[in-house]
Amino acid sequence: MKPRLTIRDIAREAGVSTATVSRVMNSPESVAPDTRCAVQTVIDRHGYLSHGIAMSLASSRSMSIGLVIPTIINSIYASSTQAIQGIAQAAGYTVLLGVSEFSPELEEKIIRQLLERRVDGLILTGGERKRAIYDMIEANGVPYVVTWKLLPGNAGPPSVSFDNHRGGLVAMEHLIALGHRKIGLICGRSALNDRARERRRAYEESIISCGLEVEARLIHEADFELDSGRDAMRELLGLPERPTAVFCANDVQAIGALHECEEHGLRVPADISLVGFDDLPIAKYVRPQLTTIRVPAQRMGELAATRIIEALRTGGPAASAELPIELVVRDSTAAVSTRNPRGRLIRMVQSP
Amino acid sequence: MKPRLTIRDIAREAGVSTATVSRVMNSPESVAPDTRCAVQTVIDRHGYLSHGIAMSLASSRSMSIGLVIPTIINSIYASSTQAIQGIAQAAGYTVLLGVSEFSPELEEKIIRQLLERRVDGLILTGGERKRAIYDMIEANGVPYVVTWKLLPGNAGPPSVSFDNHRGGLVAMEHLIALGHRKIGLICGRSALNDRARERRRAYEESIISCGLEVEARLIHEADFELDSGRDAMRELLGLPERPTAVFCANDVQAIGALHECEEHGLRVPADISLVGFDDLPIAKYVRPQLTTIRVPAQRMGELAATRIIEALRTGGPAASAELPIELVVRDSTAAVSTRNPRGRLIRMVQSP
DNA sequence: CTGAAAGCGCTAACAC
DNA sequence: GTGTTAGCGCTTTCAG
DSSP states (O other), rough: OOOOOOOOHHHHHHHOOHHHHHHHHHHHGGOOHHHHHHHHHHHHHHTTTHHHHHHHHTTTOOOOOEEEEOOOHHHHEEEEEEHHHHHHHHOOOEEEEETTTTOOOHHHHHHHHHHHOOEEEEEEEESSOOOOHHHHHHHHHOOOEEEEEEOOSSSSSEEEEHHHHHHHHHHHHHHHTTTTOOOOEEEOOTTHHHHHHHHHHHHHHHHHTTTOOOOOOGGOOOOOOHHHHHHHHHHHSSSSSOSSSEEESSHHHHHHHHHHHHTTOOOOTOOOOOEEBOGGGGGSSSSOOOOOOOHHHHHHHHHHHHHHHHHHHHHSOOOOOOOOEEEOOSSSOOEEEEEOOOOOEEOOOOOO | OOOOOOOOHHHHHTTSSSHHHHHHHHHHGGSSSHHHHHHHHHHHHHTTTOOOOHHHHHHHHHOOEEESSSSSSHHHHHHHHHHHHHHHHHHHHEEEEEEOOOOOHHHHHHHHHHHHHHHHHEESSOSSSSSHHHHHHHHHTTEEEEEOHHHHHSSSSSSSEOOOHHHHHHHHHHHHHHHHHHHEEEEEEEEEEEHHHHHHHHHHHHHHTTTTOOOGGGGOOOOSSHHHHHHHHHHHHHHSOOEEEEESHHHHHHHHHHHHHHHHHOOTTTTTTTEEEEEGGGGGGSSSBBBEEEEHHHHHHHHHHHHHHHHHHHHOOOEEEEOOEEOOOSSSOOOEEETTTTSOOOOOOOOO
């Protein structure tokens, strides 16, 4: 393999100094048109590519942004990732992708690695990690932002997110307004996932503020998979007294749950109501169409990236932002019904 | 912001040379236990992170792999991406992500950028791009591999993929064996997407080898979206003589199409058969469950990453590999039926 | 507007 | 085993 061209080769051939070549590439306007043109010609002729690594070392800017997500398989994270990538790309930044698989240890390792790679900024998922990790990031002077989890106050880490807790409340209010009292919960693993935990907390608070008790057997935590949602729903339906509604804290599990209801011969929403969370594109393509909480994944990704890039420009920390969520009422929720002695359904309340 | 620690600070404090510190970090076994321990203590005390950029420049290895995909929203690409990321991560490589949005120009820009960032290897999606781009990659001595598109022969670019064309043939054979002759096609934009083009070619060849003619109005190209699949199906169903089966060259469009059939009051597969392509997890969660071609997205990602890393070790080009596809027969396909003069359906053949 | 020169922080021979 | 030293390829003052 022939040794690659360096800026010096270009400089020599164009009869200028390396500084001038550098200028032509980075601030062409500061070079006399003639010189610029001559240099550019040589560059083009050889298809010279600048050495980004050397450039980064000399300028101490890597022009890269680290992104850490728990998984990319759940398409809701794919949305925000794509948005972040798009904004970063457009601003000349490359995204270094890390996938933590919901493991705090792996996440720490990834963050360390990203910091060693000298990313200019960092976008994290969720707000829960050891204080030492935040310290490490800050000690390295790298601006960062937390997504998918709203961190209130101006003191802590900056966050660009919607409010998971509020989303949970809105979903539960909807069910409660429809008359449901026996409500199940299917959500992600709250021990590893503060988004899931917030949604669960909203569920529990809502139950309690109805004067009811939180029942452990109505709550199922599981992985973000269709099958997990289905399995959890199967458990719920096997209960002596099954819930009349289930809050599925993400659409993937909701869709799995929906199909399990069908398998059991239950009609949704006549026999049981389901509300999801995320509003994936598929949510309105299942039958019945899924009532869900719409989260601004794309918008959040765009804004997070924008805020990081801004921070890079100003030299300060990234600014926080809260994005709105929205209840999207479709066809998977209805007023509670109850079975009469013959086992046939009687609609109790009507307020779709 | 206090100036970050360098290897020299560590060396000074530990009373050794920078070379020794470097050794402790990169090949600890070559350092005397006592020294190693002393140095490590200083490193830990300060939470010193090595400067990956400087390291890369000095060692001329960036320990990064560039990945270019057209989109991350379609979860089939998310699968392979996650797999690649996992393998790379485990081997100490970071993935630099580029999303081309099906634009050749953007893709070229991204590849150039990745090359400038001095990725050690490159994983591309699809095999179609200007010869000059391949030349540029090769001129830079960067091993690469094409995924999602099988490139036959040993001469051209190495590829790790399944055979899209064969997948298309298998799907069509299935429909034809069920007696279908009037078959529609919904696929991605073949002008921008050689995977879609191969699948379309398989469709056309299959039609022709049945002694039939390829009808333009039976073919719809559109974006990878649920809505696009639905819209395309609407067109097909609006035809004076509508197809008895449709080959949807990806599951996302297939699911959109499936729901459009339902909207029209058509029963799948009694009135119309649908076969998809990809076997997304959701494919068996739609009703009827989708008959589709299973592609080894995850396996392909893993293998592509593995082959690149191998190439990095050996110094040669990456080795090609072909992965198998598989027809998964579920409930969206059945033997053809036809309308009698009254417009009512009569089942012709029976072989579910 | 352009050039000279001093690094950026680390690795990798090569000595000792 | 460990230290010395010369770069890796570029940017960036600072002169001119």
